[in-house]
Amino acid sequence: MxxxxxxxxxxxxxxxxxxxxxxxxxxxxxxxxxxxxxxxxxxxxxxxxxxxxxxxxxxxxxxxxxxxxxxxxxxxxxxxxxxxxxxxxxxxxxxxxxxxxxxxxxxxxxxxxxxxxxxxxxxxxxxxxxxxxxxxxxxxxxxxxxxxxxxxxxxxxxxxxxxxxxxxxxxxxxxxxxxxxxxxxxxxxxxxxxxxxSSFDRPNLSLAVQAGRNRVKIIQNFIAEHPRQCGIIYCLSRKNTESVAEALQKVGINAKCYHAGMPANERSTVQNQFIQDDIQVIVATIAFGMGIDKSNVRWVIHYSMPSNVESFYQEIGRAGRDGLKSDTLLFYSYNDLLVRKDMIATSELPAEMKEVQVAKVERMKQYAEAEICRRRILLSYFNEEVTTDCGNCDVCKNPPIRFDATLIAQKALSAIARTGENIAMSMLIDILRGANNRRIIEHKYHEIKTFGAGKELKADEWADYLQQMLNSGVMDIAYDEAHAYKLNKASWAILKEGRKVQLVRYRPFEEKQAEREANIPKEKSKKEVIKDALFERLRVLRKQIADDRNIPPFVVFSDATLSDMAQKKPLTQLEIMNVSGVGEQKYRQYGEAFLLEIRNFLKTIPKGSHATGIDTHHYTFQLYKEGFSVEEIAEQRNLNPVTIFSHLAKLYEDGENIDISAFITQAEYEQIMGAAKVMNVKKGDPVKPLFEAMDAKYEYHKIRIALLMAEKAK
CATH class of the missing domain: 3.40.50.300 (P-loop containing nucleotide triphosphate hydrolases)
Structure with missing residues (x-):
């Protein structure tokens, strides 16, 4: 059939x-x-x-x-x-x-x-x-x-x-x-x-954008917050992949680079190591990823802005393919936008396609600079209507505090104008803060009207605000002129017409870090701790099996399956077959090994702990149904056999199909019940008097079983 x-x-x-x-x-x-x-x-x-x-x-x-x-x-x-x-x-x-x-x-x-x-x-x-x-x-x-x-x-x-x-x-x-x-x-x-x-929504993916400054340091901190989790860092250039990978290696992170300029056999080796979970981080150009069907990538970082929303969405989609919580981070600077546009302008595409590609870059820019829910922007791009904010992007989690920064912008733009639009960020900050250094004196910048006009702000504050001004388009930058700032129509509107400028209030790194620490989830419950510990045990077992068979770990079981397994803690074939992602073939190949690992793990949990989420009588009953003897169940559960007998007796009393007569002979039953009749002892009464009257000939559990059988026989 x-x-x-x-x-x-x-x-x-x-x-x-x-x-x-x-x-x-x-x-x-x-x-x-x-x-x-x-x-x-x-x-x-x-x-x-x-x-x-x-x-x-x-x-x-x-x-x-x-x-x-x-x-x-x-x-x-x-x-x-x-x-x-x-x-x-x-x-x-x-x-x-x-x-x-x-x-x-x-x-x-x-x-x-x-x-x-x-x-x-x-x-x-x-x-x-x-x-x-x-x-x-x-x-x-x-x-x-x-x-x-x-x-x-x-x-x-x-x-x-x-x-x-x-x-x-x-x-x-x-x-x-x-x-x-x-x-x-x-x-x-x-x-x-x-x-x-289908809905393009991937609610398990968090979305975040950060300014393209101190990228390597931020990445190092990010990875430290994702221990043992696999991730991909996408870079625009081969040189970036190599330098970022090297910087991560220097701080002990297991990272390697991947780009089209590497020999084919070297690329293949790196890719296989990543698939096998032998490399935690791969730093790659977009040459990497489309051919990766790896379900346990937990995060994706874009070192530079992608050329369009489609590419970005597909690349972040390589995280969390198994449906579990995963994180994405995009670095963005105005330079990224100019580089992308320059690549399109110098390409051999027809004019019509160049126009389309520029428009797509602009849409990517809008996403990066967004002050509304980022997921709404992504989904609307694919013509999907969204009526509520996602609550899982940086804008939703931390709505920016904005202020009227018109005066700050006017000071900066005035300094750019008075220096002939010939200075870059560091020089502009020195002028605004009134630094009397050699370069300032040589160019006579200390004589201009705006020298020292922004001394109330620290250098880091000015750097942050200037970056925001660039990203919002109120001034331009000429990278072919030593990164000199240039004025545009928006700049003159601010200087001459009083056009208002809104910027996000600067906060130092330490303050942001303190806020992140303050928002750290509350301490995990015992059940969550146990689940995480079991997940790690199962993850190690999965890696061992995968290495033995020379297959990727996620082919054995996905992270989502291991998570469900750690949550449900199956003890029998029937129970593990109800774990999401465990089919008949997977059970035949790996099921018993994972069941054994779960049972061995549960032995390490202190007796009497309810944190496992497993009813102790249920645990005993499942092992009994699999054909284990009382002694074997006791050994597996690290309990006294008498406790196991009491479990089975309780289960029998509750109506479970247990052959309780197998634990007592007919002769034993008759002798115990004979003495019980004489002493008028029945089920539910203390059994110690009967135990002592029979000179401790029969163990407590046998007396209880006999009384229970007699009660059931009525």
Whole structure:
């Protein structure tokens, strides 16, 4: 009998329910219809074609852009007991021939292939000759020239629909605006496909932006607040990846860089070490990440501003794919904006596309400079209406304190004007604070009217306000003129017309740090401490298993599954199968090892502690049902056997199916009850007089069991 989609979900993936839209999409594809799916990274896009693949007759062909991405996804499918393979340039001729043979014999359900391989001579014809049930175009934004990661090879994929027009096609992406969506469908030859748009909201991701000053120091503090958690730092240049990684290494952080200029084998080694949890931090250009299907990345930092919201959203989406709390941080400076615009201006893009790309950079700038809920900005970009603030971004958590800074701005702009728009930040601060140093005297800046006009502010305050002024566009900067400040229309409006300027009140680092410390969550409860300790034990076990099998730890179980396991503390097969993410194949491979680790951990909890969240009688009953003897249960639980007997007696009394007669012989029962009748002792009475009257011949628990059996027999 064929399985329902719900049964497939549970058996192969270990989940009890679908996420929003997944069930509808699967039904639509099973009806043989074309579809486009927009879901955020970690939203469950893959299940939308993998489950139909398992339920349909034939082979599902998955077009995937990167070798690493194929490898990770196929590895995860195999770990769930699903027949899947990939074909790309990393395979030997013999390996490829073996996979092709499996395809012809109908032994595979999913075949992953790159578009480059698909269009090698003769390969498309061979693929079309197979019994194809479904085409899945993963990362489909690569099809569109309007997308943020255009791949020319993807534009040829419409030949699949032309060759097999009756085979349904599903296009999947995490990020695409309206223009990009329309272009994707047209390029693939499915213009009338139904579009399923899931919520782009990732409430588990916190969002924060900081000024681009002291970045390395801030990153070091950030990582210190995320011990043992894997994270990615995205940089704009190769040089930045190397310098940031080196700075982190110097303070003992396990970090490595990754960029396209490295030898391929070195990049592959670094990537594999990160996937295996052997590296905590990877500092990379955008060359890294799209091919990473790693679910336990807990944070993402952007050292520089990305070129568009789509790229930014996809990159931060690599954190928290398992749904657990994760953090994101974006550094922003006005220089980032100018660099991005310069890259577009000097590119070979047509003028029309340059205009679009500049507009997208401006949208990214608006996000970075926002003083409203950042999540609202992101979701509105993808045409999703939001009516409430998220409460999980820096603006929501700490609404900025603003003040009228018009006079401060006028002093700074006046100094820039009076020095011929020829000074950078440090010189401007010296002038405003009235510093009598050699450079000031040489240029006669001490003679201008605004010399010393801002001596009431500290240098750090001026640096902060000048950065804010740049970011708000009230002045410009010429990086090709030694970072000299320049006046613009807004500058003159402030100087000549009295235009008002609002800035955020400066607060020193120490004050911000004190506030963060004041907002540290209250001390964890005993239950939370125990859960965290068990999670760490399970995480170590997962790493050991992964290393032994040479697979990524998250392929064994995700962080979300370990967290659910640490919360529920399953003790039996039935209970662990109710943990989210534990399917039949995963249980067969790893279930017993994790159950044993949980039982061993619980032995370390002090007797009588209620902090485990597990009822002590329930714990005993679960082990009893698994066939353990009283002595074995006592050993596992680090308790006296008499206590275990008392648990079983109580459970029997409460109506549980326990063969209590197995703990006492018929002869013992008759002798105990004979004495009890003489002394008129019944269930619930003190048993010590009966114990002493029988010269301590029978243990207390046997006397209680006999009395309980007699009561039940009435």
């Amino acid at each position: 064929s399985l329902t989609k719900e049964q497939v979900l549970k058996q192969y993936y270990g989940y009890n329910a679908f996420r929003p839209l997944q069930s509808d999409i699967i039904d639509w594809v099973l009806y043989g219809q074309d579809a486009m799916v927009l879901m955020p990274t970690g939203g469950g896009k893959s299940l939308c074609f993998q489950i139909p693949a398992l339920m349909m007759q034939g082979l599902t062909l998955v077009i995937s852009p990167l070798i690493a991405l194929m490898h990770d996804q196929v590895q995860a499918l195999k770990a769930n007991g699903i027949a899947a393979e990939y074909v790309n340039s990393s395979l030997t001729t013999q390996e490829q021939s073996s996979i092709e043979r499996q395809c012809r014999n109908g032994e595979l359900k999913l075949l992953y292939i790159s578009p480059e391989k698909l269009f090698t001579q003769g390969y498309l014809e061979w693929v079309v000759s197979l019994n194809i049930s479904l085409f899945a175009i993963d990362e489909s934004h690569c099809v569109s020239t309007w997308g943020h990661d255009f791949r020319p090879e993807y534009t040829k994929l419409n030949v699949l629909k032309k060759a097999l027009p009756n085979v349904p096609m599903i296009a999947l992406t995490a990020t695409a605006d309206k223009v990009t969506r329309k272009d994707i469908l047209a390029q693939l030859g499915i213009p009338d496909a139904k579009v399923f748009i």
